[in-house]
Amino acid sequence: MRKLWHWMNKRKLLTGPYLLWAVGFIILPLLMIIYYGLTSSDGGFTLENLLAIGDPIHYKALGQSLLIAFGSTCISLIIAYPLAYILSKNQGSKKGIIIMLFILPMWINFLLRVLALQMILANTGILNGILNFFGLPSQHLLYTRTAILIGMTYDYLPFMILPIYNAMCKIDRDLIHAAADLGAGNKLIFRKIILPLSMPGVISGIIMVFVPSISEFAIADILGGSKILLIGNVIEQEFSLTNNWHLGSGLSIVLMVFIFISMAVMNKNDAEGEGQMIW
Amino acid sequence: MKKFKVYLCLLVASGVLLGGCGGSETENVTDSGNTLVVFNYGDYIDFTTIEMFEKETGIRVEYEQYVTPEDMYTKYQSGNIPYDLICTSDYMVEKMIRNGEAKKIDTDSMEYYDNLDPTYLEFCQAFDAENEYAVPYFWGTVGILYNTELVDEEVDSWDILWNEKYENQIIMENSMRDAFEVPLKWKGKSLNTTDEEELREAQAMLMDQKKLVMAYMVDESRDAMIAGDAALAVIYSGDATAAMEANENLDYVVPEEGSNIWFDCWMIPDSCKHQENAQKFIDFMNREDIARINFDYVYYGTPNKAVYDGLDEETKEDYTIFPEDDTLEKCEVYKYLGSEAESFYNQLWKELKAY
Amino acid sequence: MVKRWIEKFYVGLVLFMLYAPIAILIVCSFNASKSRRVWGGFTFQWYIELFQDEAVIEAVRTSLMLTTVAAVVAVLLGTLASIGITVMGQKKQQVIMTVTNIPMLNADVVTGIAIMLLFGRFWNLGYFSMLAAHITLGVPYVILNVMPKLQQTSVSTYEAALDLGASPVYAFIKIVLPDIMPGIFSGFLLAFTISLDDFVITYFTKGAGMNTISTMIYQQVRRGINPKMYALSTILFLLILLVLWVANRISARQVQETRG
Numbered sequence: 001m002r003k004l005w006h007w008m009n010k011r012k013l014l015t016g017p018y019l020l021w022a023v024g025f026i027i028l029p030l031l032m033i034i035y036y037g038l039t040s041s042d043g044g045f046t047l048e049n050l051l052a053i054g055d056p057i058h059y060k061a062l063g064q065s066l067l068i069a070f071g072s073t074c075i076s077l078i079i080a081y082p083l084a085y086i087l088s089k090n091q092g093s094k095k096g097i098i099i100m101l102f103i104l105p106m107w108i109n110f111l112l113r114v115l116a117l118q119m120i121l122a123n124t125g126i127l128n129g130i131l132n133f134f135g136l137p138s139q140h141l142l143y144t145r146t147a148i149l150i151g152m153t154y155d156y157l158p159f160m161i162l163p164i165y166n167a168m169c170k171i172d173r174d175l176i177h178a179a180a181d182l183g184a185g186n187k188l189i190f191r192k193i194i195l196p197l198s199m200p201g202v203i204s205g206i207i208m209v210f211v212p213s214i215s216e217f218a219i220a221d222i223l224g225g226s227k228i229l230l231i232g233n234v235i236e237q238e239f240s241l242t243n244n245w246h247l248g249s250g251l252s253i254v255l256m257v258f259i260f261i262s263m264a265v266m267n268k269n270d271a272e273g274e275g276q277m278i279w
Numbered sequence: 280m281k282k283f284k285v286y287l288c289l290l291v292a293s294g295v296l297l298g299g300c301g302g303s304e305t306e307n308v309t310d311s312g313n314t315l316v317v318f319n320y321g322d323y324i325d326f327t328t329i330e331m332f333e334k335e336t337g338i339r340v341e342y343e344q345y346v347t348p349e350d351m352y353t354k355y356q357s358g359n360i361p362y363d364l365i366c367t368s369d370y371m372v373e374k375m376i377r378n379g380e381a382k383k384i385d386t387d388s389m390e391y392y393d394n395l396d397p398t399y400l401e402f403c404q405a406f407d408a409e410n411e412y413a414v415p416y417f418w419g420t421v422g423i424l425y426n427t428e429l430v431d432e433e434v435d436s437w438d439i440l441w442n443e444k445y446e447n448q449i450i451m452e453n454s455m456r457d458a459f460e461v462p463l464k465w466k467g468k469s470l471n472t473t474d475e476e477e478l479r480e481a482q483a484m485l486m487d488q489k490k491l492v493m494a495y496m497v498d499e500s501r502d503a504m505i506a507g508d509a510a511l512a513v514i515y516s517g518d519a520t521a522a523m524e525a526n527e528n529l530d531y532v533v534p535e536e537g538s539n540i541w542f543d544c545w546m547i548p549d550s551c552k553h554q555e556n557a558q559k560f561i562d563f564m565n566r567e568d569i570a571r572i573n574f575d576y577v578y579y580g581t582p583n584k585a586v587y588d589g590l591d592e593e594t595k596e597d598y599t600i601f602p603e604d605d606t607l608e609k610c611e612v613y614k615y616l617g618s619e620a621e622s623f624y625n626q627l628w629k630e631l632k633a634y
Numbered sequence: 635m636v637k638r639w640i641e642k643f644y645v646g647l648v649l650f651m652l653y654a655p656i657a658i659l660i661v662c663s664f665n666a667s668k669s670r671r672v673w674g675g676f677t678f679q680w681y682i683e684l685f686q687d688e689a690v691i692e693a694v695r696t697s698l699m700l701t702t703v704a705a706v707v708a709v710l711l712g713t714l715a716s717i718g719i720t721v722m723g724q725k726k727q728q729v730i731m732t733v734t735n736i737p738m739l740n741a742d743v744v745t746g747i748a749i750m751l752l753f754g755r756f757w758n759l760g761y762f763s764m765l766a767a768h769i770t771l772g773v774p775y776v777i778l779n780v781m782p783k784l785q786q787t788s789v790s791t792y793e794a795a796l797d798l799g800a801s802p803v804y805a806f807i808k809i810v811l812p813d814i815m816p817g818i819f820s821g822f823l824l825a826f827t828i829s830l831d832d833f834v835i836t837y838f839t840k841g842a843g844m845n846t847i848s849t850m851i852y853q854q855v856r857r858g859i860n861p862k863m864y865a866l867s868t869i870l871f872l873l874i875l876l877v878l879w880v881a882n883r884i885s886a887r888q889v890q891e892t893r894g
C-alpha cells in the first residue's frame with residue numbers, strides 16, 4: 001500500500017514539464033490577451049472592448065457564425081453517424097487503415113482543397129458541368145450560404161467521423177449478441193444499446209466540429225464571396241486590418257467565454273467524463 | 280518492445296537535434312553583417328534577380344512576403360523582425376512616412392535612379408512630397424474588366440456596375456479603398472475624401488449594389504473572369520492584362536469618371552539595420568536588365584523609362600499596362616487618411632459586409 | 635443483401651466526396667495553363683519546376699521537420715502529463731483539463747497573436763516560436779486521446795507486476811504503455827495533422843525568411859497560385875498513400891503469420 005502511494009506521488013511530478021509549458025505558452029499569452037482586452041489604446045482600464053459584443057454588427061456576426069456552425073455540425077452528424085456505424089460493423093485489422101483513410105484528406109493543404117471546392121461549385125464549374133451533361137439545370141451554388149455550409153462540412157467531416165467510429169468500435173459485441181439472444185429486434189438493439197453507448201463519441205465529435213466552426217472565416221470568404229461577416233472575420237480584421245488589438249482581444253475573450261459555457265452545458269450531459277474520448 | 284524503445288529514442292533525439300539546428304541557423308543569419316531583410320508582396324519579383332544581386336554583391340538576402348499591406352504593417356509593428364527594405368503600396372508608404380517610420384533614401388548616390396520616368400516620380404509626390412522616401416517599383420490602375428460576350432453595351436462608366444441586368448454577374452474588390460473608390464469616383468468625389476456625408480452616401484450605394492454582387496474577391500477575380508463566371512469585375516490593371524491574354528473575349532477599361540492609379544514602392548523603414556545594402560538593392564532593381572527581368576515576370580506597369588524604351592511597339596501600346604495620358608489625368612493616388620478617418624472607413628466597411 | 639450494397643455505396647459516396655477535390659488538384663497539377671479553370675494541355679513542367687525551386691523545397695523541409703518535432707514533443711509532454719493527471723484529485727484535474735483545452739478552443743488568430751505577443755515581449759521570433767506554438771496546439775489532442783485509455787487501463791495487472799518484483803518503470807513500459815499505445819498513436823496523428831495544415835498560427839509566429847507549405851501557398855493567393863503547389867500536394871498525397879499501402883501489407887502479413 002505504501003509503495004503505491006509513494007509511487008503515485010512521484011507520478012504527479014510527471015505532469016511537471018507540461019505544467020511549466022502550459023504556464024508559459026497557454027496562460028501567459030492568455031493573460032496578454034486579457035490585458036489587451038481590458039485596456040484601451042491610452043492604457044486605461046475599460047470594459048468597452050467586452051461590451052462591444054453588444055454592437056449590432058458584432059452580435060449579428062456572432063449569430064451568423066453560430067448559425068453556420070450549427071448547420072455544418074448537424075449535417076456532419078447526419079452524414080457521419082451512419083457511416084461510422086457501417087464502418088464499425090466490419091472492424092478488425094482494417095481499423096488503422098480506415099482511420100488513416102479519413103484523416104488523409106486533411107493532410108492536403110486546406111486552402112488548396114477549398115479552392116478545389118470552388119472549382120466544383122462554380123457556375124461554370126465541374127458540378128454544373130456534370131448536371132448539364134445529364135440535362136439537369138445548373139445550380140447556383142458558389143458564393144451562397146449553401147456553399148459555405150458545404151465547405152465547412154467538408155472540412156470538418158473527419159473530425160465528426162472518427163470519434164463516433166471509435167466509440168462504436170468499443171461497443172462490446174457480446175452485448176449485442178446477448179440482446180439478440182434475448183429476443184430484441186434490430187431497432188431495439190440500436191435504440192437501447194448502440195445509440196446510448198455511442199453518445200460519448202457523438203459529443204466528442206460535436207465539440208470538435210462546432211467549436212472551431214464558430215471562429216472559422218477563411219472558408220466563408222473563399223466560398224461565400226466575402227459577403228457575410230462572421231465573428232471570425234471581425235476578430236481577424238481587428239488584428240490585421242484595423243490594428244485595434246484591444247477590440248480584437250475583447251471580442252476574443254467574449255467568444256472564449258461563450259465557448260466555455262456551451263462546452264460546460266454539453267459536458268453536463270455526460271457525467272462519466274468519457275466525453276473527452278477521441279479514440 | 281525493446282526495438283521500439285530504441286527507435287523512439289532515436290527519433291526523438293534526431294528530431295530535437297534537427298530542430299535545434301533549425302533554430303541556430305536563423306540566429307546566425309540575423310547577426311551576420313552582410314545581410315538584407317526584404318519584405319514584399321507575394322509573388323512580386325523574379326527570384327533570379329535576387330540571386331543575381333546576391334552573386335554580384337555578396338550580400339545575403341532574406342526575402343519575406345505578405346498578402347496585404349495591413350498584414351505587413353502588423354508584422355512590422357510587432358517589431359519581431361527587423362526589416363531593412365519594404366515594398367508596399369502608396370497609401371501605406373505615406374502612413375509610415377507620417378508616423379516617422381520611414382528613412383530617407385539617398386537617391387543621388389544611386390547609379391540607376393535616372394532610369395525612372397519623371398512623370399511617375401511626380402505622381403509619387405502625392406504621398407512622398409520630395410521623392411525622398413520612396414522609389415516606385417510597379418504601378419497600375421484600377422478599372423473594369425468585362426466579358427464582351429456577356430456585356431453587349433459600351434462600357435465606359437462606373438454606372439454599369441449598378442445595372443440590374445447584371446445581377447450576380449458583378450465582382451467587386453474585396454479591399455476597403457478599392458471598393459469605396461468606385462461609387463466615390465462615379466459621383467465625382469475624390470477617392471481621398473474624409474467627408475463623413477460623402478462616405479455615407481458611397482456606403483449607401485455599395486449597400487444597394489450588394490445584391491447584384493456575385494462576390495468580393497481579390498485574386499480569384501482573374502480566374503473567374505477567364506472562366507466566364509461573371510460579366511464584370513473591378514480589377515487591377517496587371518490582373519486584367521493576364522486575364523485578357525487567357526481569354527480573348529475580355530476587355531479592360533478605366534471609366535471616364537476616373538479611377539485610382541496605384542504605385543508600389545520601395546521604402547526603407549526605421550527598423551532597417553543595413554541601410555547601405557538596402558540602397559544597393561533598390562539601385563540594382565532599377566538597372567535596366569534587372570528591371571526588364573522583373574517586368575517580364577510581373578507584367579505590371581513599370582516606371583522604368585529605360586525598360587519602356589526597350590519594349591516592342593505592341594507592348595507599349597497595351598493600354599492595360601500603359602494607359603493613355605488623358606486616362607491618367609483623371610486618376611488619383613490613394614492617400615493615407617489619418618487614423619480617425621481610417622477608423623470611420625473601417626466601420627463603414629464592416630457595416631457593408633454585415634449588411 | 636441489398637442492405638450490404640446500400641452500405642457499401644454510402645461509404646463509397648462519402649469517400650468520393652472527401653477525395654473529389656483532391657482528385658481535381660491532381661488533375662490541375664498536370665494542367666499546362668496556370669488558371670484553375672482553363673485546361674491548357676497536359677504537362678509535367680510543374681513537377682520539374684518544383685524540384686528546381688529551392689524556396690519551395692525549403693518550405694517543405696521546414697514544414698515536415700516542424701510538424702514531426704512538434705508532434706513528438708507534444709506526445710512526450712502530453713503522455714507524461716496524462717499519467718500525472720490521472721492520479722490527481724477531481725478538482726485539480728478539471729482545472730488542468732480546462733487550461734489544456736484553451737488552445738484547442740480559441741480562435742486560431744487569437745492563439746497565434748497571443749504567442750507572437752509573448753515572444754515579442756521577451757525574446758525573438760524564430761524557429762522556436764513557431765515550434766512552441768505548434769507544440770502548444772498539439773498537446774491537448776494528445777492528452778485527450780491518452781487520458782481515456784489510461785482511465786480504462788486496469789491497475790491490477792500493473793500492481794501484480796509490481797508485486798512480482800518489477801520496478802515501476804519496467805512495469806509501466808511492459809504493461810501500461812502497450813495498453814495506451816493506440817491513444818498515443820492517435821494523439822500523435824492528430825497533433826501531426828493539425829500542425830501540418832495550420833496556417834494562421836504559423837503565419838504570426840514564424841521567423842524571418844521561414845516558410846511552411848501553408849504560409850507559402852497563402853502568400854500566392856493574391857497573384858495566383860503557382861501550379862507547383864498542386865504538384866507538391868499530389869506528390870505528398872501519393873507518398874502517404876504509398877506508406878498506407880505498405881503498412882497495410884505489413885499488417886496483413888503479420889496477421890497471416892500469427893495465424894499460420
